[in-house]
Amino acid sequence: MRYLPKSPADRAHMLREIGYKSIDELFAPIPAEYRLTRDLKVPRQMAESEIIDFFRACAEDNASGYAVFLGAGAYHHYRPVVIDSLISRGEFLTAYTPYQPEISQGTLQAIFEFQTMICELTGMEVANASMYDGSTGSAEALMMAVRVTGRKGAVVARTVHPEYREVMLTYTQHQGLPITEFGYLENGRVDMADLEKKITADTACVMIQSPNFFGTIEDVAAVADLAHSKGALLVVSISEALSLGVVKPPTEADIVSMESQSFGVPLGFGGPYAGVMATKEKFVRQMPGRLVGETKDSNGKRGFVLTLSTREQHIRREKATSNICTNQALIATMATIYMTVYGREGIKELAQQNLAKATYAANEFAKKGKILFQGTPRFNEFVVQTKQDPHDINNRLLEKKTIGGYPLKRFYPELGNAALWCCTELNSKEQIDTAVQAVGQ
């Protein structure tokens, strides 16, 4: 086997040194009746070229090189080539968690930069080193709000990504942490009156997403005022991180839970992505996940370490703030490189292009269908209601190598034949015009 660096003579030598006659003796601790005496039923050992052929065939069975109008929590953005060339360096790719800071300064400094950039973008004071993704990060944010407030429930907007809400329900079901949902208005924003009715003296937090699942930007300050007036925290979830290039950061929030996939992470059929949690300094000790902090070495030189680990499972065990251990460090590094490439001006410029594309597309779609949730600001997603079932429209589009918007019926049956469309900098005018044409047929 080509990954194994031993000759038969090496193995024989080592066995002799140990004082064993055969490899089987090493496995003697396994009771004989449980030893596997047949080959595993897995594909036979393959050459590298065969492996590439197999996966290439799989890749070709997927839509490849299609125009993509799907967003809904996973966004198709351009990825500068330097990202992969840098994260493919073995020193980033094949390093472990930086528990030994003297030989992990590269990862530690990159994550410290990541934390700083996330703070700058979200308007929060501290950010952690990453969560698994936006959905699990949201669930952890609710649990954190419970720890901070000592209260027991969460009120979550129906305009939060439906799969985030499913994940939150799964996480909280065993913790006596009831989740109540509240609705939205015709302008696409959360229904404040409904929210007011649903917050109780036991509500630990209100959670909204902005831009929300329909692409509408929420009035974060107003929701924060209401939540705070009832003694609850406000958690803001962000699934399209690039929106922060032009959208005011949710500084009124107490906790921000963000999916950073838009920052240079491939769509990759849903993962790996990287969630990140950001909050106010005063809540940092209730935060889940790893944190990198600055310190000095014994010669007074600046260096970075994992810190505040008494929150974490390896120290606190069942009293830890979370069970998370392995996170998404390499993906956070990708995002850091992406944020560095575009930087202060580029993230804004890119966000402006997204806004322009989506605005153009929405105007064009409006000629063939109805744009829902008018009159409130949006970023790069919008909802189009059509006469035809969006699945039929999408089937027609597939023939034009185009993946249409996400049909909303499954999660929002009340919206009828509506679909959520997304336009990024990668959608050309020509692609948009083709899609609009198919809707009108």
Next chain:
Amino acid sequence: MSDKYIKKATRHVNQNEDLIFERSSPGKKGYRLPPLDVPEVDYKQALGQAARADLGNMPEVSEMEIIRHFTRLSTWNYAIDLGMYPLGSCTMKYNARVNEVVARLQGLAEAHPWQPEKVSQGALRIMKILADCLLDITGMDAITLQPAAGAHGEMTGIMLIHALLKSKGNPRKKILIPDSAHGTNPATAAICGYAVENLKSNAQGMVDINALASQMNEDVAGLMLTNPNTLGIFEQEIHKIAAILHDKGGLLYMDGANMNALVGKTRPGDFGVDVMHLNLHKTFSTPHGGGGPGSGPVACKKALEPFLPKPVVMSKPDGTVGLDYDRPQSVGRVRMFFGNFGMHVRALAYIMANGPDGLRQTTEDAVLNANYIRKKLDGTYELPYKSASMHEVVFSDHLQSEKGVKTGDVAKRLIDYGFHPYTVSFPLVVHGALMIEPTESESLDELDLFIDAMQSIAREVNEDPELVKTAPHSTRVSRLDETAAARKPVLRWKP
């Protein structure tokens, strides 16, 4: 300091590099966008009050500086590509480059998770084939690939147990966890609403069967067992353990962090395990990336299948692969979309590169390597448990502590010798533990260098304990003040 015994490594110059923010100045750019082909939109007008003023201190640097910055940072890391990484229960093995190539094929890397099933057949097929391979490897009946890491898999598995017991009328109150368990096990049980009850190990470092029998009752939902455990010892009475649990209606959860000792040699499903997770970022070679991403598939027996997170990947009668969302008893969803698909691709590529013979040989080499180290270092370092070792071995610093040198000091000195330290002070059952897992990826030469380094350090402990206690001496930063970092946390750069 003295370098006289050091064979593997030589000091060399590495570049200094500031924080990226300290390199930034207005007007520098690392990008250029194509011209906009639709009318421009004034975002301040479009967004009104929701418009952002500026992006604060986000960096402004050129492409050349970005390449240098991150390349320089990278050179400050140790990595499996540089040498042995003997962290216990972490299985730092070779990360094959073909895995990276196939994960980046356009049709996979650019697949949107919600694109229609009929244009996702390639991705779904990869998940299905991987699922089938993992089922045969574990001897289980059903599987989900959704969990994003080991701890996430644990949570999923314990939720399955909870759901099954609840469907029978009583989810019960407690989970038993051996004292040698990883911290994620008790943290997971707590998240799932269970109280944790500690289970003592016996003098052989295995589960104390009598203690288990006396602690097992109708309040206990199950036992979370790592096998081989974190001492590297196979739980030889595993069938009795399973029987004690099953007799009282409990379930056996296996933390599969140490599957690298078992693949192709024995199957948890055959020795009584009801549900377990695998770490694709350990046993199946997906890269650790400085702390993640991982992937933690959960495999279970038939009785637990109805409760698996949805959707489940399945073959359809027409020969295509689909996603089954219609699972009324499901515990729900543990992550959006389908988990860390990119890791599924890499793990399957690893399995294909190995085949059944390669997987078996891999396991044999991993166990051989650990036992070789054990044999060579036994006596130089105290071996607190004499039971046979599988893929890892745990020593203690008992002999060195007489000179005031602790496991953490020996570990730091190992850095000067060109190695990443072993796992320090874990498992907790061993005072001053040195937990060593070489994996199959180490050649005899590298092992001999490691053994030589460990022996030299033991010698230095006697000759010059200060040298060891102040190590490392060759790194760009010396020991860092972790207490100060925690007392007054500085968690971000400020201008």
